[in-house]
Amino acid sequence: MVIQQVMVQGDLLAKLGTMQNMDGSFSIKKMYLHLIPQHPKVPWKSLALQQNIHPQVKFILWLAMQNRLATVDRLQMIGIQAPMACVFCHGSIETHAHLFFECHVTGALWLRLLTWLGHIRNRGDAKHELQWVCMAKRKNGLGAIISWAYAMTVYVIWRERNLLRFEKSTYDEDRVSREITLHIHIRGPNLRKWRKPLSLLSLYP
DSSP states (O other), rough: OOHHHHHHHHHHHHHHHBOTTTTTBBBBHHHHHHHHOOOOOOOTHHHHTTSSSSSHHHHHHHHTTTSOOOHHHHHHHOOOOOOOOTTTHHHHHHHHOOOIIISHHHHHHHHHHEEEEEEOOOOOHHHHHHHHHSSSSSHHHHHHHHHHHHHHHHHHHHHHHHHHHHHOOOOHHHHHHHHHHHHHHHHHGSSSHHHHHHHSSSSSO
């Protein structure tokens, strides 16, 4: 018991020693930083902290980036039965990876917006597209617009998925792409860095 108490005291003294300033005085800041849990950094941190993304959109984006949206495969893991087919293409099981953007319907929407933004390329899987968007330079306006377009695309796909699944709605790519770009055009003039790249884009994709 005595040995254990000495070990605890020694460990405590060692920790307190790391919380001192150069002059030997105690540092509250270092103690506070020591108490904060240390977690690995996530690559999508900068995207999640984007100030210009609407909170409602950011919440859905935050869930999507952590693969926490209630897709059919996740619902089945907790015992909830639901029709398994993707409501967009009706040809595959609805999973997070399929919804963003392996499905040829949702993938076509994202490619359409990328082309409008001047990036003509092959689309990747959900992880690859998220990494690509996170690497977009936000110091220039186009990088910020790409981030905004990605966030809106994720949000709109999830919203349209719910409307199709629960309200038997219809999906129209033209309508959805116009909605996303219209939001960007409305938001853009209020942001100085967006004005120049936005002036080079067509009104609709």
